[in-house]
Amino acid sequence: MPDAKHVLGTLFATLLMLMPLTSNAKVEMLDRIVAVVNDGAIMASELDERINIIALQFQERDQPLPPPAVMREQVLDRMILERVQLQLADRGGIKVDEASLNQALAGIARQNNMTLEGFAAALQQDGYDWPQFREQIREDMIISRLQQRSVASRIRVTDREVDRFLESEMGKQMFQEDFHLGHILVRVPAGASPEEVQAATSKVNSIEARLNQGEDFHQLAISQSDGPKALEGGDLGWRPAAQWPTLFSEAALQLEKGEISAPIRSGAGFHILKMIDRRGGAEKVVTQYQVSHVLIKADALTSNEQARDQATRLQDQVASGAADFATIAAEYSDDPGSARNGGELGWVSRGEMVPEFEEMMLNTPQGEVSPVFETQFGWHFLQLQGTRDADMSEEFRRMQAMQALQKRRFEEELEIWVQEQRSESYVDIRL
Structure with a gap:
């Protein structure tokens, strides 16, 4: 990965090329509203800043930029969906405190082999807006928490469903391989009219025909897809086969490397998949984490703020060495199962804990005490x-099956939920 200074030097060269030339004899309006989202607005300057960041990502991958009109439309659509969700999170009181944000940023810095201070200094040295970068990460975390609260918390998978899944032929096949999929979505709005459905059908048929004639999937995804990864060429990355949404996994099982599926209809619209690659079939070795925690809950007698303050006081005692972690957990933790063992949760694997907990677990150095953070x-x-x-033991296999079913349902429900939130919101695009 290029170092931060090289990357940011390239960014500002790109920005200079993207900035329009102006004349001293002409004064232009530098900012305007490009979209109204409920009681908020997205400004042209915000859109331009996001476009410039994404342009850098294209440059790092040595990929040509999409046409400017396509880029602006795709980025604005992504920002509208983000704004709708941030407004919902604000009304629901979902926040990310400074300690949790700093921990997440420290994890990003470690992935780049840097300290948090060094990472921030490298960005600022090249003129990058560090506070703006922090706020973008904070917003991503807030949206993730909103989605967990609104969608994931409602998903339940029973032991009987896990048994049926493991015994099924599809379950056996899907645990044998990982898939790397490309994705094109032609969105059908919630409550669409027959004319809107027909327009979407015509569009997806046209895309399918162009793909069959040899046009590049990556470029068509950028210019035509309504999916969340459109600007990445529809690249959804690698994932165990069992963790893809049911419609995707059923279609992908039949695809060889390089093949493209026929259009698939779901509640969100029409999907076209490309099997970029597939791998696996052997038993897997997984990393497990031995972790302990203290949980403080709000209740009828303790407000959320009081619970947070108590957790902060206890964390300070442990982090300073004034108190032993196990002793504090046994006396104060509201998780009775682990409190009896000094807060020990035993060995856990990725995907086993809620996202906020897993993120903190992965970003906390061994032996250190994490900052206080909030989950559901x-x-x-x-x-x-x-x-x-x-x-990969049988017990772990069951856990993987449980997680796969949960993740599959989450992705299916999330796509529909996000589009529902958008259809229920007032959006006025003024590009």
Whole structure:
């Protein structure tokens, strides 16, 4: 990966090329509203800033930029969906505190082999807006928490469903391989009229015909897809086969590397998939994490702010060495199962804990005490005792099946939920 200074030097060269030339004899309006979203607005300057960031990502991958009109439309659509969700999160009181944000940023810095201070300094040295970068990460975290609260918390998978899945032929096949999929979505709005459905059908048939004639999937996804990864060429990345939405996995099982599916209809619209690659079939070795935590819940007698303050006081005692983690957990933690064992949760694997907990677990150095953070269960702080590599046991296989079914349903429900929120919102595009 290029270092931050090289990347940001390239960014500003790109920005200079993208900026329109102006004349001293002419004064132009530098900002205007490009979209109204409920009681908020997206300004042209915000849109231009986001476009410039995405242009850098294209440049890092040595990919040509889409036509400017396509880029603006795709980026604005993404920003509208983000704004709708941030407004919902604000009304629901969902926030990300400074400690949680700093921990997430420290994780990003470690992925780039830098300290948080060094990462921030490198960005600022090249003129990058560090506070703006922080706020973008904060917004991403807030949206993730909103989605977990609104969608994931309603999804339930029973032991019987896991048994049926593991015994099915599809379940056996899907645990044998990982898929790397490309995706094109032609959106059909919630409550669409027959004319809108017909227009979407015509569009997806036209895209399918162009693909069959040899046009590039990546470029068509950028210019035609309504999916969340359109600007990435529809690249959804690698994932165990069992974790794809049911419609995707059923179609993907039949595809060889490089093949493209026929259009698939779902509640969100029409999908076309490309099997970019597939791999696997052997038993997997997984990394597991030995972790302990303290949980403080709000209740009828304790407000959310009081619970947070208590968790902060206890974390300070442990982090300073004034108190032992296990002792504090046994005396104060509101998780009775782990409190009896000094807060120990045993060995856990990725995907086993809620996202906020997993993110903190992965970003906390071994032996250190994490900052206080919030999940749907309350306020926590944790300590990572160690990691190990473990063979894929039958117990782990069941857990993977449970997670796969949950993730599959989450993705199916999330796509529909996001589009419902947009259809129920007032959006006025003024490009």
